[in-house]
Amino acid sequence: MVLKKITRITVQQKNKNRYNIFLADEYAFSVDEAILIEFGLRKGLELDEAAINKIVQKEKLYQFYTQSINYLSYRMRTKKEVYDYLKKKEVEPEYIDEIIDRLTKEKLLDDREFAEAFVRTRINTSTKGPKVIAQELREKGVSAKIVADVLELYTTEKQFDKVYKIMEKKLRQSSKHAFRKRLEQIQVNLMQKGFSREIIQEVAVNFSDQKDADAEWEALVFQGEKLLRKYQNKFSGFELRNKLTEGLYRKGFSFDLIQRFIQESLEQE
Template identity: 55%
Template structure:
């Protein structure tokens, strides 16, 4: 059946969309709406005749265009991976067939490229985050980037880049943990750097640097603070040899040397 376009009006809220009114011989009625791009592509105009198949094709074309516009808007905030765009369109209830067409078009236009995304993502992480390459690679793969692409991107984390970032993170952590034994600080530092995704080689190099900077005065001050705290805790229940053993065992577990612990206990015994 043929219908004739009787009127084309601009939507009030969306100036780039148009309402198409049709007359099939039984009076005018609303037919469908299209984006300006579809209107121009199909040269829609008043008195143009459309059959049912063409109308269906126009509606499908417009639906696809609206979904494509959704993807473009989603990309306008920042770069996205293919997986992120696909997931977003699914959430917006876009048909899988249309999603495939949209992804192909975005790729052809250079608007989605997981290689470029990964490179840009790693550059940003290097500049702004206290993270190593293994953690950043994990982030990339969670965003849907292929393992090989992610591995290549994190190659930007050279040893020097990692070492510099890890040293800054280590210095900050050691400043906040200065009430603990030096050995305990080093152990926790190693754990933190590994959790942050730095390579084992870098972790070893950084901790070696700080081992050479051990502050004996700070170590003694930390031991005294921890020892005094333990004395206050255990003195109500223990005394003499039993109290000393409790203190000695607890301080040793905290990473202090037997030599320093003995000196501390000797001084306490003389008070």
């Protein structure tokens, strides 16, 4: 068994927490202070090849660990996110598993804690519903059981309140479209955001009778005049009336308003 003696240990100039190890007066490897202390590296200590390899491997593992700590310093992560991060850096799978186990034991990785914080943040800072949030958590590697548990934080009352505020805000905005059409489009958008049809429809009932008559008429006139310009050179009489009625009804306007517009518009010609 060949033994090599540590003849010199120097501190790196750019990083005072790292040390260069010299064996037989030749540079051999460098280690972090934590590894230096763990293995009791000092001048005069003799190392065989197996000990050197163990130190080098432990140093490599420690470097990957510290990189993971830095990755976690920006925000909370899931185990899958850390795994993917280390895999992208081409870290050996056995090292990744060991690092994730250590981070978990040190309470630096906790998928349930991450998921709870994630849901609370989404509730407070976004317009996303529970279905979209659940999908986001699954994509981050959070288990189905944890996802189901933490989504209970997004209570029915909170969902109702969120949907109500979104619907109210959008309906206050000026528009050249029929109220019914706008309400339908908002409901579709809310479903895409991840809210349930049941809650959306329950909220929509509160707005069904809040249509502004003047705004509705202005929107109809705007849409009606566009259709009139489109059809008046191609159709006349009953056919023109029929085209206007069909077009405006599809846009969500009431039959009574449509007939009023047709009567007023065609009488002016």
